[in-house]
Amino acid sequence: MKNSMTRLGRFIIILLLIIIPKGSYLQASERDKVHLSALIVTGQEMSHYWKNSTPIFKQILEDAAIFKVDIAQSPGEGGDMSTFNPAFSNYDVVVLNYNGDCWNDATKQNFVEYVKKGGGVVVIHGASNSFPEWKAYNEITGLGGWGGRDENSGPYVYWKDNRAYRDYSPGPGGSHGVQWEFVVNTRAPKHPIMKGMPPSWKHAQDELYDRLRGPGENIEILATAFSDEGTGGSGREEPVLFTVKYYKGRVFHTTMGHVSKDQTTAIQCAGFVYTLQRGTEWAATGKVKQKLPKDMPDANTVILLPQYNSINP
Ligand code: ZN
Numbered sequence: 001m002k003n004s005m006t007r008l009g010r011f012i013i014i015l016l017l018i019i020i021p022k023g024s025y026l027q028a029s030e031r032d033k034v035h036l037s038a039l040i041v042t043g044q045e046m047s048h049y050w051k052n053s054t055p056i057f058k059q060i061l062e063d064a065a066i067f068k069v070d071i072a073q074s075p076g077e078g079g080d081m082s083t084f085n086p087a088f089s090n091y092d093v094v095v096l097n098y099n100g101d102c103w104n105d106a107t108k109q110n111f112v113e114y115v116k117k118g119g120g121v122v123v124i125h126g127a128s129n130s131f132p133e134w135k136a137y138n139e140i141t142g143l144g145g146w147g148g149r150d151e152n153s154g155p156y157v158y159w160k161d162n163r164a165y166r167d168y169s170p171g172p173g174g175s176h177g178v179q180w181e182f183v184v185n186t187r188a189p190k191h192p193i194m195k196g197m198p199p200s201w202k203h204a205q206d207e208l209y210d211r212l213r214g215p216g217e218n219i220e221i222l223a224t225a226f227s228d229e230g231t232g233g234s235g236r237e238e239p240v241l242f243t244v245k246y247y248k249g250r251v252f253h254t255t256m257g258h259v260s261k262d263q264t265t266a267i268q269c270a271g272f273v274y275t276l277q278r279g280t281e282w283a284a285t286g287k288v289k290q291k292l293p294k295d296m297p298d299a300n301t302v303i304l305l306p307q308y309n310s311i312n313p
Helices: 002-032 050-063 105-116 125-129 135-141 270-285
Strands: 036-042 067-073 093-096 120-124 156-160 163-167 183-186 200-202 219-226 237-246 249-254
Touching (some): 036 050, 120 135, 120 270, 135 237
Parallel strands (some): 093 120, 120 249
Antiparallel strands (some): 156 163, 183 219, 237 249
8 A cells, every 4th residue: 555655656746747847838938929019110210220220129029029020111211101001900019210201191090090999109219209290199109309399299297296297388399418327217116017127227328308298198107317407408307218098009108219320329228128128018918927137227337238239231
């Protein structure tokens, strides 16, 4: 009897050894499965260099191992925009890396319908400033700058008295000082995108957008950075990460990520990379299942991820 129990015991242990790793493996593969589709919209980017940034954004998203990424490239500046008709509704999330000629009416309408019905949108840096005259675009992106934006575009929105503060004073929208390494302060630690993020972390050298203005409706500020007047800034805590709710659509907006012809430092920052990956998943699904990697910067030290240091011709 004792012998057979021992044999049974061994059998159960061996069975568990076989089953448990297999079970964990299945869960892991389920978790990591590429199940979301993302479309990067690009092709024109005033003051920026989309040919450098777009392949890196694609790589950053693919490295999250949950996105299949396509690129919709518009005609060049002054080109025939009537041919530019991305199939937004085929995607879980549309990533905007575009600031240029106006889209045709059908494309504009398709985009707004896509967001209204629950499509996800990610807005990166230069795309904050697109289409100053297009009302729905500004409602979707929340805040923007330049392009003649002023008090008619909506209030300045910044962080004051521990909340998103709306300042209706007249003046131009959109400015930045010199590029510098600035500290990003988490303001919504419980938001799925921010969960586990340090309270403050140092961002790599970048432009810190300030004095952005827009409709600013249904926005939640996730993180801010102090725009030091010594660097040519506003002296305010400016929003750098925020979300916008537009009908059923979810929008994640990062004002960080300046890329020039010979510099991609800002988008090599671990904090930029991880918030972009997490924000894109949240825009697509309303949840964030990615684990936050351990190499997040703290308030004193920038962390650059060398794999995103690629300059393309
Ligand atoms: Zn820029």
